[in-house]
Amino acid sequence: MDDRPVVLADDTTRAWSPRTARARFREGLAIPTAGVAAGYAQANLVSVPADWAYDMLLFCQRNPRACPLLDVTDAGSTSTVLASDADLRTDLPRYRVWEGGELVDEPTDVRAYWRDDLVSFLIGCSFTFEWALAAAGVPLRHVEQGRNVPMYRTTWQCRSAGRLSGPMVVSMRPVPPEHLDDAIRESGLMPAVHGAPVHCGDPSALGVDDLDRPDFGDRVELAPDDIPVFWACGVTPQAAVMASRPPFALTHAPGRMFVGDARDEQFRVL
Amino acid sequence: MDDRPVVLADDTTRAWSPRTARARFREGLAIPTAGVAAGYAQANLVSVPADWAYDMLLFCQRNPRACPLLDVTDAGSTSTVLASDADLRTDLPRYRVWEGGELVDEPTDVRAYWRDDLVSFLIGCSFTFEWALAAAGVPLRHVEQGRNVPMYRTTWQCRSAGRLSGPMVVSMRPVPPEHLDDAIRESGLMPAVHGAPVHCGDPSALGVDDLDRPDFGDRVELAPDDIPVFWACGVTPQAAVMASRPPFALTHAPGRMFVGDARDEQFRVL
Numbered sequence: 001m002d003d004r005p006v007v008l009a010d011d012t013t014r015a016w017s018p019r020t021a022r023a024r025f026r027e028g029l030a031i032p033t034a035g036v037a038a039g040y041a042q043a044n045l046v047s048v049p050a051d052w053a054y055d056m057l058l059f060c061q062r063n064p065r066a067c068p069l070l071d072v073t074d075a076g077s078t079s080t081v082l083a084s085d086a087d088l089r090t091d092l093p094r095y096r097v098w099e100g101g102e103l104v105d106e107p108t109d110v111r112a113y114w115r116d117d118l119v120s121f122l123i124g125c126s127f128t129f130e131w132a133l134a135a136a137g138v139p140l141r142h143v144e145q146g147r148n149v150p151m152y153r154t155t156w157q158c159r160s161a162g163r164l165s166g167p168m169v170v171s172m173r174p175v176p177p178e179h180l181d182d183a184i185r186e187s188g189l190m191p192a193v194h195g196a197p198v199h200c201g202d203p204s205a206l207g208v209d210d211l212d213r214p215d216f217g218d219r220v221e222l223a224p225d226d227i228p229v230f231w232a233c234g235v236t237p238q239a240a241v242m243a244s245r246p247p248f249a250l251t252h253a254p255g256r257m258f259v260g261d262a263r264d265e266q267f268r269v270l
Numbered sequence: 271m272d273d274r275p276v277v278l279a280d281d282t283t284r285a286w287s288p289r290t291a292r293a294r295f296r297e298g299l300a301i302p303t304a305g306v307a308a309g310y311a312q313a314n315l316v317s318v319p320a321d322w323a324y325d326m327l328l329f330c331q332r333n334p335r336a337c338p339l340l341d342v343t344d345a346g347s348t349s350t351v352l353a354s355d356a357d358l359r360t361d362l363p364r365y366r367v368w369e370g371g372e373l374v375d376e377p378t379d380v381r382a383y384w385r386d387d388l389v390s391f392l393i394g395c396s397f398t399f400e401w402a403l404a405a406a407g408v409p410l411r412h413v414e415q416g417r418n419v420p421m422y423r424t425t426w427q428c429r430s431a432g433r434l435s436g437p438m439v440v441s442m443r444p445v446p447p448e449h450l451d452d453a454i455r456e457s458g459l460m461p462a463v464h465g466a467p468v469h470c471g472d473p474s475a476l477g478v479d480d481l482d483r484p485d486f487g488d489r490v491e492l493a494p495d496d497i498p499v500f501w502a503c504g505v506t507p508q509a510a511v512m513a514s515r516p517p518f519a520l521t522h523a524p525g526r527m528f529v530g531d532a533r534d535e536q537f538r539v540l
Binding site: 053054057058060061062069072185188189191192195196269270 | 327330342
């Protein structure tokens with residue numbers, strides 16, 4: 001597996017076009033995508049057999065803060081409206097393969113696992129609103145510290161859909177008090193990429209016992225006055241896969257997202 | 271049928287609670303809902319057999335400006351998360367019944383048509399953002415004139431989903447030039463109820479030949495400098511039903527919406 005702390009994008013990978021990023025990942029590069037192809041929107045991926053697609057689509061509709069849908073493919077399709085030339089089987093840096101809710105592989109390419117009945121769901125990513133937070137002067141501690149954003153499985157249950165249920169997963173960013181209003185407003189203007197925070201302040205309100213032990217991503221240091229701010233996270237469908245055990249699913253590996261062709265600012269409602 | 275110009279809500283019906291409005295409609299009152307239970311969000315309805323539910327859900331996902339989903343029920347359910355005590359078979363003022371894409375009835379109650387395999391889709395309504403337009407000082411010509419908002423079938427095709435395809439339907443509001451920015455901003459802040467306009471200015475860009483002959487609702491007079499402003503409309507699924515001919519569907523009658531318990535302002539992202 002690949003859970004060691006990571007070095008985020010450097011000047012070279014930040015300047016990549018989305019097409020270049022996808023080409024590098026297709027060649028096997030397996031780096032985290034935070035900061036890669038800066039300015040272009042990334043997406044979470046979950047692919048399930050057609051027999052489970054209605055439940056997944058309904059699960060996303062019923063949990064729009066965690067699972068804002070940017071695209072849903074036709075069964076078997078390996079392309080997406082989010083990019084002109086992408087192949088969803090090869091163009092992410094790393095995938096997770098799930099059988100009966102168990103993680104069985106983390107390859108950099110899923111051609112060997114692909115099935116013609118797979119429906120792929122591309123879900124908005126909070127990296128997209130980080131552009132707006134940074135533009136408003138909100139410091140991004142995980143970026144300053146060269147780490148992936150920390151994510152936590154909460155005790156908040158999603159609204160279930162058919163056979164799919166599971167907890168909400170959240171990402172956490174430490175925000176100085178004087179920037180809290182900016183962070184809420186700027187992310188709130190981007191509902192297609194999770195929108196406003198679901199909670200600010202007390203991790204225990206979400207059933208998170210220890211901020212230093214995220215379930216996905218890396219731990220991040222809070223400055224003395226920082227408030228932990230929690231946003232619903234596109235890893236939530238992975239938690240539903242783990243809880244609900246469909247016979248088969250593919251997802252991105254947390255922090256290793258699909259890089260699309262749309263600009264971050266296209267997801268701002270104003 | 272029921273296409274004559276209508277008198278909109280009076281002081282009594284404006285002051286109704288959503289629960290009272292639903293109770294009156296359940297008793298058979300068949301008035302348009304514009305202005306009824308002022309301040310509470312209304313919704314479009316389309317119900318299709320479970321066999322068609324995936325296509326409808328995907329159609330809505332792929333056309334989010336026209337079909338922003340507020341709730342999708344489990345098959346056969348007559349209740350919705352949008353109201354605590356509602357019965358979707360009786361609580362709208364008037365329905366349309368569709369067989370093979372043909373309108374076969376417009377009853378005030380669909381208990382006689384109900385099927386246990388029906389999945390109901392409740393879709394955001396532009397009446398909800400009219401609250402914000404009015405608060406920003408944008409005049410609402412159709413309300414001033416006591417008419418239902420005019421709606422037009424455009425030549426813009428929706429993104430298809432399985433067996434469902436069809437044109438985008440739009441609602442039109444005349445807006446004075448000095449209020450155009452307000453109208454765009456205020457509706458843009460409410461993406462769950464259609465969001466910003468899809469077009470301002472030239473009706474022919476949408477394939478609309480004659481503003482005085484709407485396909486649904488009533489014609490509305492423009493003041494001399496008014497700009498016609500077009501928003502994607504929740505009647506779009508009805509146009510898809512007419513174009514794609516599922517064996518059976520129920521919808522609301524245009525302008526006779528479901529009145530839910532949520533306040534209009536809950537759909538504003540800020």
